[in-house]
Amino acid sequence: MAASSKTARGTGKRAAPGAAKGAFQGATHRVENQPPPLADYNVFETDRALVEALAREGADFGRKEGLKRARALGARVGSVEVQDWARLANRHAPELLTHDRYGNRLDRIEYHPAWHYLMALGVGHAVHALPWRAKQRGAHAVKAALAFLMNQGENGVCCPMAMTFAAVPALANEPALAEEWTPRILSTEYDARFIPARDKLGAVFGMAMTEKQGGSDVRANSTRARPAAGEGEGIFLLTGHKWFCSAPMSDAFLTLAQGPGGLTCFLVPRFRPDGTQNRFFLQRLKDKLGNRSNASAEIEYDDTWARRVGPEGRGVHTIIQMVHHTRLDASVSAAAVMRAAVVQAMHHTRHRAAFGAMLADHALMQNVLADLALESEAATAMVMRLARGYDDALADPAAEPMVRLATAIAKFWVCKRAPTVVAEAMECLGGGGYIEDGPMPRLYREAPVNGIWEGTGNVICLDILRTIARAPDALAAFAGELKAAAGGDRRLDTYVGEIEKAQKSNALDESQARVIVERLALAWQAALLVQHAPHPVADAFCASRLTGTGGRTLGTLSAGMDVQAIIARAWSE
Numbered sequence: 001m002a003a004s005s006k007t008a009r010g011t012g013k014r015a016a017p018g019a020a021k022g023a024f025q026g027a028t029h030r031v032e033n034q035p036p037p038l039a040d041y042n043v044f045e046t047d048r049a050l051v052e053a054l055a056r057e058g059a060d061f062g063r064k065e066g067l068k069r070a071r072a073l074g075a076r077v078g079s080v081e082v083q084d085w086a087r088l089a090n091r092h093a094p095e096l097l098t099h100d101r102y103g104n105r106l107d108r109i110e111y112h113p114a115w116h117y118l119m120a121l122g123v124g125h126a127v128h129a130l131p132w133r134a135k136q137r138g139a140h141a142v143k144a145a146l147a148f149l150m151n152q153g154e155n156g157v158c159c160p161m162a163m164t165f166a167a168v169p170a171l172a173n174e175p176a177l178a179e180e181w182t183p184r185i186l187s188t189e190y191d192a193r194f195i196p197a198r199d200k201l202g203a204v205f206g207m208a209m210t211e212k213q214g215g216s217d218v219r220a221n222s223t224r225a226r227p228a229a230g231e232g233e234g235i236f237l238l239t240g241h242k243w244f245c246s247a248p249m250s251d252a253f254l255t256l257a258q259g260p261g262g263l264t265c266f267l268v269p270r271f272r273p274d275g276t277q278n279r280f281f282l283q284r285l286k287d288k289l290g291n292r293s294n295a296s297a298e299i300e301y302d303d304t305w306a307r308r309v310g311p312e313g314r315g316v317h318t319i320i321q322m323v324h325h326t327r328l329d330a331s332v333s334a335a336a337v338m339r340a341a342v343v344q345a346m347h348h349t350r351h352r353a354a355f356g357a358m359l360a361d362h363a364l365m366q367n368v369l370a371d372l373a374l375e376s377e378a379a380t381a382m383v384m385r386l387a388r389g390y391d392d393a394l395a396d397p398a399a400e401p402m403v404r405l406a407t408a409i410a411k412f413w414v415c416k417r418a419p420t421v422v423a424e425a426m427e428c429l430g431g432g433g434y435i436e437d438g439p440m441p442r443l444y445r446e447a448p449v450n451g452i453w454e455g456t457g458n459v460i461c462l463d464i465l466r467t468i469a470r471a472p473d474a475l476a477a478f479a480g481e482l483k484a485a486a487g488g489d490r491r492l493d494t495y496v497g498e499i500e501k502a503q504k505s506n507a508l509d510e511s512q513a514r515v516i517v518e519r520l521a522l523a524w525q526a527a528l529l530v531q532h533a534p535h536p537v538a539d540a541f542c543a544s545r546l547t548g549t550g551g552r553t554l555g556t557l558s559a560g561m562d563v564q565a566i567i568a569r570a571w572s573e
């Protein structure tokens with residue numbers, strides 16, 4: 001369908017569908033010129049950029065199989081039922097139950113049932129574990145597409161799903177533990193019962209690193225670990241605190257503590273092997289800006305039973321495997337938040353008229369919508385290509401340094417773009433976009449969080465500088481990604497040439513880290529679009545992002561761009 005709407009063009013005389021005839025309506029007015037709810041649509045099939053990216057990056061999985069899985073989840077995520085679960089799970093935020101009526105400690109969270117339905121939906125579709133279950137090339141790309149869809153249903157549940165997914169490579173550092181816990185993670189049965197994991201149908205993991213005095217600076221951790229007398233090798237008791245611990249009803253957590261041999265990674269289960277509740281004390285829940293369906297707690301350890309993961313003193317090295325994989329998910333999540341917001345903007349503007357035409361038919365609105373669509377498609381292409389890098393690295397470990405570098409670049413950039421995109425998309429809905437009845441406020445509150453957890457912007461950029469300095473091969477491999485598009489667009493070739501020149505002069509200047517990363521990210525997105533997107537998309541992206549003709553707000557594409565084609569690709573109803 002073309003960018004303009006077929007309905008009620010310019011009339012503004014559109015009664016909201018579903019308004020029951022004969023239902024009470026004030027005598028003063030009819031409800032007119034309001035869009036129909038965007039419901040019961042397939043979130044995957046309506047996203048051409050994602051469909052193409054999955055077919056491309058997940059081809060090794062079996063093209064049909066990947067598409068089938070994504071189509072199935074896309075239909076569920078777009079359903080009225082799942083949309084309502086998302087609303088309910090966020091409206092009725094989780095509650096902390098510290099004690100029972102007699103004063104005994106409980107340390108439990110009570111969730112609205114909708115939270116559990118959403119968890120069951122994601123786990124049932126293996127959003128938390130597909131690559132480890134399938135053990136097949138392309139599974140990371142398929143999983144990223146599934147996470148992209150699930151995040152458009154509800155973001156809160158995607159946090160425990162990401163942490164559970166990411167725990168597996170960290171657990172691999174301790175084969176006996178991996179043997180015990182990984183099969184539980186691989187299960188597609190979500191089991192919300194608060195009982196020992198060995199008696200459950202499946203398990204979920206969390207991660208507890210951040211302390212009051214140090215979040216990014218994890219080496220400042222003050223939690224102590226002492227060997228548990230008489231309990232055998234690798235068993236420790238932890239005493240200390242964690243300032244942020246999301247999804248605290250997970251079955252186990254990877255955490256850091258100072259052991260006799262230095263900072264070490266540990267697995268803390270909610271139940272000890274004898275079946276009693278572990279000493280895992282929930283002090284309070286964070287009153288968060290967004291991501292409200294998901295509980296994030298402050299916790300205290302007091303002789304808390306734990307098992308060592310990986311060698312003593314190598315805690316950061318061990319848990320970084322988990323962090324690395326959660327960064328992939330954070331990037332996917334931010335891209336999905338953008339897509340969800342852009343779809344709302346597209347839908348709304350095609351169904352609302354002002355000044356004699358549908359909003360989507362006004363030239364300036366088209367510039368805004370097209371610019372939003374570019375940002376969203378570039379993010380989608382980037383995170384899907386990144387996910388394939390994880391498949392590549394499983395097949396060939398030599399690819400890993402480049403994948404780490406690419407992960408950090410994508411994490412920084414996509415997470416930074418998300419709040420800007422969501423805010424602009426919200427404005428397309430006018431005042432209604434700001435009201436809690438619809439999904440926009442939830443997306444808006446969600447948008448910044450992926451930039452904060454799993455590595456804040458500065459920390460990520462400094463990581464990237466370190467990688468560039470220490471692993472020049474990773475940068476060379478990344479440059480190969482850009483070179484793959486060489487000759488496809490003159491502006492991109494020039495831009496990449498300038499990066500290379502600048503790189504030689506100030507690669508190690510810490511103050512310039514964001515400048516460097518931004519350029520690498522833009523060049524990578526442009527390279528992907530030049531190779532894989534239709535000409536109007538790649539052309540407008542290169543013109544606006546690489547040559548300085550685009551402005552500082554969205555909706556500033558220069559004249560002559562084929563905005564109609566860009567919009568039509570982004571959304572058709």
Ligand SMILES: Cc1cc2nc3c(=O)[nH]c(=O)nc-3n(C[C@H](O)[C@H](O)[C@H](O)COP(=O)(O)OP(=O)(O)OC[C@H]3O[C@@H](n4cnc5c(N)ncnc54)[C@H](O)[C@@H]3O)c2cc1C
Pocket residue numbers: 206207208209210213214215216217244245246247288291296449452453454455456457458459462
């Ligand atoms: C909703 C939510 C859920 C969370 N869930 C979890 C969880 O489950 N488990 C967990 O472990 N943590 C969790 N976190 C914590 C999160 O990972 C940390 O907040 C994050 O790592 C930053 O740490 P910090 O808050 O201590 O900030 P700081 O480390 O104090 O950083 C503050 C600012 O300073 C910047 N900065 C730091 N060092 C430098 C430097 N050298 N140069 C320049 N700038 C610098 C940072 O980029 C940041 O902008 C959660 C956070 C949120 C918001």
